[in-house]
Amino acid sequence: MRVIITENFKALSLYAAQQIAMAIRRKPNLVLGLATGRTPIGTYEELVKMHREEGLDFSKVVTFNLDEYHGLKPTDPSSYNYFMWEHLFKHININPENVYIPDGTIPVTGIREYCLWYENRINFFGGIDLQLLGIGNTGHIGFNDPGSSLASDTRLKVLSLKTKKQNGPDFGGADKVPDCAITMGIGTIMQAKTIILLASGSKKARILARALEEPVTSLVPASILQMHPWVKIVADEEAASKLRWKNHYRRVEEVRKRIGYEEVYVK
Ligand code: GLP
Numbered sequence: 213m214r215v216i217i218t219e220n221f222k223a224l225s226l227y228a229a230q231q232i233a234m235a236i237r238r239k240p241n242l243v244l245g246l247a248t249g250r251t252p253i254g255t256y257e258e259l260v261k262m263h264r265e266e267g268l269d270f271s272k273v274v275t276f277n278l279d280e281y282h283g284l285k286p287t288d289p290s291s292y293n294y295f296m297w298e299h300l301f302k303h304i305n306i307n308p309e310n311v312y313i314p315d316g317t318i319p320v321t322g323i324r325e326y327c328l329w330y331e332n333r334i335n336f337f338g339g340i341d342l343q344l345l346g347i348g349n350t351g352h353i354g355f356n357d358p359g360s361s362l363a364s365d366t367r368l369k370v371l372s373l374k375t376k377k378q379n380g381p382d383f384g385g386a387d388k389v390p391d392c393a394i395t396m397g398i399g400t401i402m403q404a405k406t407i408i409l410l411a412s413g414s415k416k417a418r419i420l421a422r423a424l425e426e427p428v429t430s431l432v433p434a435s436i437l438q439m440h441p442w443v444k445i446v447a448d449e450e451a452a453s454k455l456r457w458k459n460h461y462r463r464v465e466e467v468r469k470r471i472g473y474e475e476v477y478v479k
Contacts, residue, residue: 213438215424215445215461217452221412224448225254228344228410231444233262235342235406241272243334245343245401246300247354248277248292251410252344253299260303270306274337276330278345278354279395280314282323282368290382291316314394320368323394327366331400343404347411349378351419351432355395358431364397398436407443409434411451420447421454 218224232255236242246252262268277292286293293313301311312333318326334340345353350372356364357372370392380386401407411420423434424445437443452458468474 213424213440213443213445214464215447215452215455215458216465217458217462218446218448220448221254224410224412224446225258227446228252228255228408229258229262231408232259232342232344233266233268236268236270236273239341240269241274243274243276243337243339243341245340245345245396245404246275246277246296247344247346247410248279248295249346249348251346251412255344255410256300259300263304268304270304272310273306274310275306275312276334276340276396277313278343278401279393280316281390282316282318282392282394283390284316286313286316314366314396316390316394318394323368327368327394330366330394330396334400340404341406343401343407345401345407345409345434347409347416347419347423347434348375349415349419350374351423351434353398353401353409353434353437355393356398356401356433358433360398360430360433362428362430362433362436363399365400366394366396368392369395398433402436402440405442407437407440409437409443409445411445411447413448414450414453416447416451417454420445420451421456425456 216227218227263270277296280292284291288294296313314330347353350357352375355369355371357369357375376389377386379389383389422432428435428438
């Protein structure tokens with residue numbers, strides 16, 4: 213696990229976008245796992261800029277989103293489908309057939325089958341090469357709130373009240389946030405070949421420290437990333453402020469830079 217500490221949100225966004233761009237240039241048909249929330253918005257802005265100014269080509273890229281609220285149509289402005297088109301897809305040359313986002317309109321009776329299909333699609337493309345993640349205030353990744361099985365696959369999850377509260381502003385109040393979401397499981401996420409988790413702002417400092425520097429527990433779902441062989445945590449100064457080992461993480465990056473040691477980030 214590498215921890216990259218950036219000066220601020222802008223630098224974090226640029227770093228993440230550069231990692232993704234590098235992966236796409238190395239593997240034009242990259243299978244890219246994508247996240248929503250405020251944190252990746254800056255990364256998407258940088259990617260759009262790279263597409264416009266440097267011709268970063270998304271025509272062969274396949275994307276899988278982590279999650280979607282259950283009961284929302286793709287046209288609903290609060291849906292993650294809408295979010296992704298607004299912030300990224302409509303600004304780049306992605307083939308709409310290569311965009312996969314869980315469908316929030318699937319009736320409850322069909323969800324199990326639908327989730328298996330979603331997992332199968334990921335496998336059909338050879339698995340996710342690079343998964344982008346944020347971290348929720350509860351320590352969730354995707355919508356895997358505390359108590360989620362660390363081996364879970366794509367399924368319907370009942371959201372915690374804390375998560376409904378966190379995402380309340382997107383709906384005009386926590387009580388208006390849907391009770392359930394379809395989310396990739398923690399097991400699904402852990403199968404991604406490489407992972408980048410973004411954390412920004414002082415509100416994430418405590419949960420990030422718990423996830424990275426305390427024992428792995430299903431009560432802090434992001435802590436499972438300690439078990440992933442190829443993960444980068446990119447945190448800005450504020451989010452990193454409670455990391456006890458932050459000076460060590462900085463030193464690791466300094467030494468790596470000095471000796472010119474950088475792995476290829478797509479296997
Ligand atoms: C939502 C998403 C998560 C995301 C989290 C953090 O709950 N389901 O994938 O990581 O929000 O959001 P933010 O980046 O706005 O803090």
